[in-house]
Amino acid sequence: MAEKVTPRSEDFSRWYTDVVQRAELADYSPVRGSMVIRPYGYGLWENLQAALDGMFKDTGHQNAYFPLFIPHSFMQREAEHVEGFSPELALVTHGGGKELEEPLVVRPTSETIINAMYAKWIKSYRDLPVLINQWANVVRWEMRTRLFLRTTEFLWQEGHTAHETEEEAQQETRQMLDIYARLAEEWAATPVIRGRKSEAEKFAGAVDTYAIEALMGDRKALQAGTSHYLGQNFAKAFEIQFLDRNNELRHPYQTSWGASTRLVGMIVMAHGDDQGLILPPRIAPHEVVVVPIARSDADERHSVVAAADRVRNEMVDTGVRAILDDRAEVTPGFKFNEWEMKGVPVRVELGPRDLAGDQAVLARRDQPGREGKQAAPLAGLGETVRRVLDEVQNALFRRALAFQEENxxxxxxxxxxxxxxxxxxxxxxxxxxxxxxxxxxxxxxxxxxxxxxxxxxxxxxxxxxxxxxxxxxxxxxxxxx
RNA sequence: CGGGCUGUGGCGCAGUUUGGCAGCGCACCUGCUUUGGGAGCAGGGGGUCGCCGGUUCAAAUCCGGCCAGCCCGACCA
CATH class of the missing domain: 3.30.110.30 (C-terminal domain of ProRS)
Known part of the structure; x- marks a missing residue:
């Protein structure tokens, strides 16, 4: 890997595709419109997942899993829902060598199957609220696809809640939108606009759709998370009813909300430059890479690599996600370029000259070349790096915010x-x-x-x-x- | 579905006009020398030239058919 990518200013779209592949986030699969998320890209997704999942749990939600296949008839129970999704459904017509009695839909979202279950589970106001989230893959047969931004199959989470009152459901909808905004801004260092969707842009079947929108490097908008207030639309279609405090039968008020692997694309397009990715430290798979620099002299090599290993361990002890790149078969210069392509926020360079002076060189990914380099004493390096990482996180957000304001x-x-x-x-x-x-x-x-x-x-x-x-x-x- | 283009080692391409040993760069493997911003040299492995048929002594190359993919226009987290 590690050759130059198409310059961002020349062709943003090609730059994006190049960077995603060269940074080993993802690769095209043999099936048109679908992609393989590679370990580095998946690591990034896992960090986003962990951040979101933590916030979901903190607000009382639980995870569950609903099946991939949905009876075709379920999709047709909510009129607007059918309307919205029918063109992009993948249908399973055969199984076990026989044609199926009723085709199965590969879920484009799980509203229908989940609500069919909620109808069984919700009988009393005492059963409410139901606050369930699931992490899953979904399939939408899109015409034009792009890595992470729009693929036939993608990973996401979808929350589905049911509440006793309209107010409570509305509040839930807004709370979850706020969580998405926090993920984007505090973790992914990407400022967003919070708001409501117009009738034309809202989710089919929702009363109101709320979304966060981020501005990408080519000045186009990206929807980064949505939260829907569903009212009683699905409750009526799926006959979800409960006895309220006055012993009256009522439909619950519902919400659903989702964010997807598209967030990975957002991070690429919000922060990246001609050298490749620039990852915000809080969600970067590796916050720091330590690159030892040594000549072939065996003694020198050993002492430098051993010192680099100690530096890495000290940082890990300080709670920094650090790795050591001690490969002997590639040069330090190659490693610099490779880890820059992969967007690692801080690089620690350690060579014989540094060891002689009890110091290391820190290089910030958000500041190119010499400008982003500084020498730091080996004593207390973990703390120094921790501080620099915080600075990088803040600088990325401020830069993105300034860009959004300018545009x-x-x-x-x-x-x-x-x-x-x-x-x-x-x-x-x-x-x-x-x-x-x-x-x-x-x-x-x-x-x-x-x-x-x-x-x-x-x-x-x-x-x-x-x-x-x-x-x-x-x-x-x-x-x- | 309409319009434009392309199919040749893993990737990017040349070769097709004018038929005659399948090549180049990158990547990969081995060895030696290297290592503070994408190392050098030497050696090596790897291709039914998209598929089917035809013409010919001979086809990546010419002819016919088929298939696949890409780009541009109508849907979308």
């Missing part, structure tokens, strides 16, 4: 918005009257869609950017993944 516009007219969208892109904050016609007209004309109706609203949203009527809300238009 957030408030165009004064439709013409101006169209021009900005065509020239540079980014988030366009603009008034919207709320009509689907205006939304569609902008999409047809500019390819930009309403990403979210932000929770943070100005006192006066002004006028609709498309029709000039009084605006109902300020919304964010952007071209999106």
């Amino acid at each position: 957030s516009h408030r165009p004064g007219s439709y013409g101006e918005m169209k021009e900005i969208l065509a020239d540079t892109g980014g988030f366009q904050y603009a008034g919207w009257c709320g009509s689907a016609a205006c939304e569609q007209a902008v999409k047809d004309d500019t390819q930009a869609t309403i990403r979210v109706i932000p929770f943070d609203q100005p006192d006066d949203p002004g006028v609709c950017i498309a029709c000039g009527e009084k605006a109902a809300d300020e919304v964010v238009f952007a071209k999106a993944y």
